[in-house]
Amino acid sequence: MRDVAVVGFAQRQMKDFDGSPSMAELLVPILGECYEQTGWQKKDIGFWCSGSSDYLAGRSFSFVSAIDAIGVLPPVNESHVEMDAAWALYEAWLKIQTGEVDTALVFGFGKASAGVLRRTLALQLDPYTMTPLWPDTVCLAALQARLGLDAGLWDENALAEVVNRSLTDAEKNEYAVRAGGSSVEELLARPMFADPLRKHDCAPVTDGAAAIVLAAGDRAREANQRPAWISGIAHSSDGLHLGTRDLTTSGSAERAAAAVGGTDGVQIAELHAPFSHQELVLRSALGLGEDVRLNPSGGALAANPMFSAGAIRIGEAAKKIWDGTADKVLGHATSGPALQQNLVCVMEGR
Amino acid sequence: MSRTLQAPVTVAFDYTRSTGPVIGRFLTGLKQATIVGGRLSDGRVAVPPPEYDPVSHQAVTEFVELPDTGTVTSWTWVSEPVAGQPSESAFAYALITIDGADTPWLHAVDVASPDDISTGMRVRARWAAERTGAVTDLVFVPDDGTTSADRPTEPDAEEVSRIITPVSLDYRYAASPEESSFFRGLAEGRILGQRCPKCRKVYVPPRGACPTDGVPTSEEVELSDxxxxxxxxxxxxxxxxxxxxxxxxxxxxxxxxxxxxxxxxxxxxxxxxxxxxxxxxxxxxxxxxxxxxxxxxxxxxxxxxxxxxxxxxxxxx
Amino acid sequence: MSKTPAAVIGIGQTHHRAKREDVSMAGLCREAMDRALEDAGLTLDEVDAIVIGKAPDLFEGVMMPELYLAEALGAAGKPLMRVHTAGSVGGSTAIVASSLVQAGVHKRVLTVAFEKQSESNAMWALSVPVPFVMPVHAGAGGYFAPHVRSYIRRSEAPSHIGAIVAAKDRNNALKNPYAHLHSEGTTVESVLASQMLWDPIHYDETCPSSDGACAMVIAAEDVAKTYEAPAWIHGTVMRSEPTSAAERDQVNPQAGREAAAALWKATGITDPAREIDCAEIYVPFAWFEPMWIENLGFAPEGAGWKLTEAGETALDGSLPINMSGGVLSSNPIGASGMLRFAEAALQVRGRAGEHQVDGARRALGHAYGGGSQFFSMWVVGAEPPSN
Known part of the structure; x- marks a missing residue:
């Protein structure tokens, strides 16, 4: 395998983006920041890959005008996944591994506020036996949360502690759309939204976009003084149907962690947990001990832009390598209802 | 004036779904007011039956008619329902394990408050009088012991092989700031293009990103009609x-x-x-x-x- | 760094029809997948990862349908990816699956692409109204017809070239049991006599709307070598350009030209018309055959139609094109690109049945999408790649 590193990362997150659903105008400054960080220009990028969703935008081919933000004449080597940009990053990593290119820029974007997000996401379910009932994502997560509560795997306090830590950390994140810690008692005094979950247990609806630059070997060292070398990246999927998997754990997260050779030595992990209890599920499935610092960015409970939030976890983790805070970090992304798909990216400073 | 022009748009279509044999059997059962499970290769019974066995990957072909009663294994309270859900006022979704089945089924339970539902609670189906062969043909209610006394039967209901699923989503569309200036110009009878600062080409409508250079078009150019x-x-x-x-x-x-x-x-x-x-x-x-x-x-x-x-x-x- | 050589060891497709009312979406995919797995002599459990592709989710009204399909497709427990690059997606999906093997990550990857267009209406799904913007007032072919007119003007091609292509492809489809259209007796005259829908495009010069799926198993060198006739992947390429840009060439798009040039270079091909034995290219409207012949570098600009007119692109010509009957005979949009890639692989494996080109050793698979701005292509060969 070639040595490939994360060498650039830029993001924007907000409650309510007032521009177009293709978000080209939001991507322009994000790509600009990536060029500035790496000292590169468009022509230095060997491969481009993005992640987004037509249903989030409310129209077919919503991604085609997003690539205008790159400036695509002359044409570029480019692909797109209908997934979080973390999987676009995976496709780009593959492309670099084939030896065809040495550098790649991946991006994700989504304007969740254009529709009613939790209702739109009901279209991700089985179209014959589930979607006609329009179960929303929050309810599916709530069913998952209660299974763990009933089984004694976690309690209300544990959920509130996750929220309190996340929103406290979010105070230092300029892109957080929800921030401000209080106390477990105060959080538990708030009303239920989707019993047993309160609003603060659920990621806020967020618009946003993000981009990450990858590079191999010397190209990485040229762009970044301390690249975040990807020592392992893998993903896996579970079935969607709630009856066919144990919702209190995450088989796909466990398999992804095993595929990267485990998580020993990870000091900081950014987990894409859109619901508070899911952080507990992931922490255990990924084998992250109590000494691992979780989500210093505030995580998805502070901002969760669909189709870029997973990539943002990888970018936030990589920053901790760049600035020397840590030598080994983990970025995680999820997709689908109740943690159906999970991707793990372990990065190291050398 | 807001930075961008915005307008509502509805994306709606009534999708025609062919069900295939397994889902067709399940939905036919619902039309007959019967819950049908599928027997898996490991002996378990799943509701709804999966189209393909999760272990052997073969098509599921053995079906089991089950009672319309079961047990709540998890639940949540929908405090703010969204359009299309089984109730316009607050209600519960639950995972329900039908008696005789081994896997839970996601459905709605009609109870007045979250105090009226709990894990382990017994529920039974309340069937719609007119059934089309869809999961919306029933909701669950607390089982008061008079199980199935009022259960309708329609054993010779026509087989379901096709369902219509309406999907209607409301969005708020926004034009980019550059496009917005173009549309606002039109309201004054003017055609406003913009020039790309790099390639100097005049775009109409203007662009949030010049597709050649990746920068917004900027310098306004009023065009002839x-x-x-x-x-x-x-x-x-x-x-x-x-x-x-x-x-x-x-x-x-x-x-x-x-x-x-x-x-x-x-x-x-x-x-x-x-x-x-x-x-x-x-x-x-x-x-x-x-x-x-x-x-x-x-x-x-x-x-x-x-x-x-x-x-x-x-x-x- | 050299990549791991990879080859296609299994190919399957559905019988394509306007409406496959006998199957669900899962059933449609499994029909193609099970044929591909049987061809490769593998079970789903022996597959390392699954890459799925399809065009817009609005076609079926399911957001990211691979999520709910995961169990039925045997992807639960495995890595699962979903690619979407407009009409080129079937090709792009095969390329992503190839790169999983070429990168050395997996040994056996299953890739499947599908569209069940009968669940909705493609024209509706592609033209959801956008506020403030003028509806095009032209319908499906109305987008491409003006560019065909531009091609005819530029190349001074005679007006019956499209009809030659349509008659050829429809007759090729008669030899392909999976093709959607089996229109006996299609001739240049009958095509020209069909209704002029979007002048200059006749009804018989347009593709149908189909339900269908295509699947392939792609394996690493050590696995592929144990197979009798693998189709070795010699090169893959993807290129994108803007949907609309000032002075963008929409007849002979730069992205297509540069993709082809990069592909020929990567595969050591200097004279594609001579070195490629047959090509399966994405021709949803008949006139795109001569346009793509030029775009791909098989003929100089303005001369593509001469190959078509001379019969060189027929099954017995010097450069057979669209041996399967092409998109003009079957068009499940999300799968259409993969069907092109799969036909190229079938040809070099010598397994194309009645539409086999004698002695095909090296073939091109080609797909494009959107308004001719996304391209994906591969070259497959009977011999392992030398590069």
Whole structure:
């Protein structure tokens, strides 16, 4: 395998983006920041890959005008996944591994506020036996949360502690759309939204976009003084149907962690947990001990832009390598209802 | 004035779904007021039956008729229902393990408050009087012990192989700031393009990102409403949503001063007489009908000028 | 760094029809997948990862349908990816699956692409109204017809070239049991006599709307070598350009030209018309055959139609094109690109049945999407790649 590193990362997150659903105008400054960080220009990028969703935008081919933000004449080597940009990053990593290119820029974007997000996401379910009932994502997560509560795997306090830590950390994140810690008692005094979950247990609806630059070997060292070398990246999927998997754990997260050779030595992990209890599920499935610092960015409970939030976890983790805070970090992304798909990216400073 | 123009848009279609044999069997069961499970290769019974066995990957072919009672294994309270859900007022979704099944089924439970539902609670189906063979043919209610006394039967209901699933989503669409200036200009009868600061090409409508350079177009350029037909087609075919009677011409019109053509209609001339290179002028609707839309221009019509030379527009094809 | 050589060891497709009312979406995919797995002599459990592709989710009204399909497709427990690059997606999906093997990550990857267009209406799904913007007033073919007119003007091609292509492809489809259209007796005259829908495009020069799926198993060198006739992947390429840009060439798009040039270079091909034995290219409207012949570099600009007119692109010509009957005979949009890639692989494996080109050793698979701005292509060969 070639040595490939994360060498650039830029993001924007907000409650309510007032521009177009293709978000080209939001991507322009994000790509600009990536060029500035790496000292590169468009022509230095060997491969481009993005992640987004037509249903989030409310129209077919919503991604085609997003690539205008790159400036695509002359044409570029480019692909797109209908997934979080973390999987676009995976496709780009593959492309670099084939030896065809040495550098790649991946991006994700989504304007969740254009529709009613939790209702739109009901279209991700089985179209014959589930979607006609329009179960929303929050309810599916709530069913998952209660299974763990009933089984004694976690309690209300544990959920509130996750929220309190996340929103406290979010105070230092300029892109957080929800921030401000209080106390477990105060959080538990708030009303239920989707019993047993309160609003603060659920990621806020967020618009946003993000981009990450990858590079191999010397190209990485040229762009970044301390690249975040990807020592392992893998993903896996579970079935969607709630009856066919144990919702209190995450088989796909466990398999992804095993595929990267485990998580020993990870000091900081950014987990894409859109619901508070899911952080507990992931922490255990990924084998992250109590000494691992979780989500210093505030995580998805502070901002969760669909189709870029997973990539943002990888970018936030990589920053901790760049600035020397840590030598080994983990970025995680999820997709689908109740943690159906999970991707793990372990990065190291050398 | 907000930075961008915004408007609601609804994306709606009634999807026709062919069910295949397994889902068809399950939905036929619902039409008959019967819950049908599928027997898996490991002996377990799953509701709804999966189309393919999770272990052997073979199509599920053994079906089991089950009672319409079961036990809640998890639940949540929907405090703010969204459109299309089983109830307009607050209700519960639950994972329900049907008696005789080994896997839970996601469905709704009709109870008045979250205090009326709990894990382990017994529930039974309340069937709709008119059933179509869909998961919406029933909801669950607390089992009061008089199980199935009022259960309808329709054993000879017609087999379900096709369902109609309406999907209607409401969005709020926004134009980019650059496009917004264009549409606002149209409301004043002006056609406002913008020049890319790098390649100097004039875009109409302007762009949030010049597709060549990846930077926003910026310098405003007011364009003429006269231009040249670069290429076109004659539409002879009727189709869904069509507003004009065929035949008519849909053309690319390169406005004088612009570097990119707009697509619009050419009328006031027989379709067979439209030519590449023909000079045309915008025909505006009456001012009182104007909005922030390109539809303020009803169509383009010939100016009567001599046709443009091919060399003047061939690089726009 | 050299990549791991990879080859296609299994190919499957559905019988394509306007409406496959006998199957669900899962059933449609499994029909193609099970044929591909049987061809490769593998079970789903022996597959390392699954890559799925399809065009817009609005076609079926399911957001990211691979999520709910995961169990039925045997992807639960495995890595699962979903690609979407407009009409080129079937090709792009095969390329992503190839790169999983070429990168050395997996040994056996299953890739599947599908569209069940009968669940909705493609024209509706592609033209959801956008506020403030003028509806095009032209319908499906109305987008491409003006560019065909531009091609005819530029190349001075005679007006019956499209009909030659349509008659050829429809007759090729008669030899392909999976094709959607089996129109006996299609001739140049009958095509020209069909209704002029979007002048200059006749009804018989347009593709149908189909339900269908295509699947392939792609394996690493050590696995592929144990197979009798693998189709070795010699090169893959993807290129994108803007949907609309000032002075963008929409007849002979730069992205297509540069993709082809890069592909020929990567595969050591200097004279594609001579070195490629047959090509399966994405021709949804008949006139795109001569346009793509030029775009791909098989003929100089303006001369593509001469190959078509001379019969060189027929099954017995010097450069057979669209041996399967092409998109003009079957068009499940999301799968259409993969069907092109799969036909190229079938040809070099010598397994194309009645539409086999004698002695095909090296073939091109080609797909494009959107308004001719996304391209994906591969070259497959009977011999392992030398590069």
């Amino acid at each position: 006269v231009g040249t037909v670069t290429t076109f087609c004659v539409v002879n075919v009727p189709f869904m949503g069509q507003k004009i009677k065929p035949p008519y011409v849909s053309a690319y019109v390169l406005l004088d001063g612009a570097d990119i053509a707009l697509q619009h209609l050419i009328l006031e001339i027989p379709a067979e007489e439209v030519r590449m290179g023909m000079r045309v002028k915008a025909v505006w609707k009456p001012r009182e009908e104007w909005g922030t839309s390109i539809e303020n221009i009803s169509h383009f019509a010939p100016t009567g000028e001599p046709d443009a030379d091919f060399d003047t527009y061939k690089h726009h094809l």
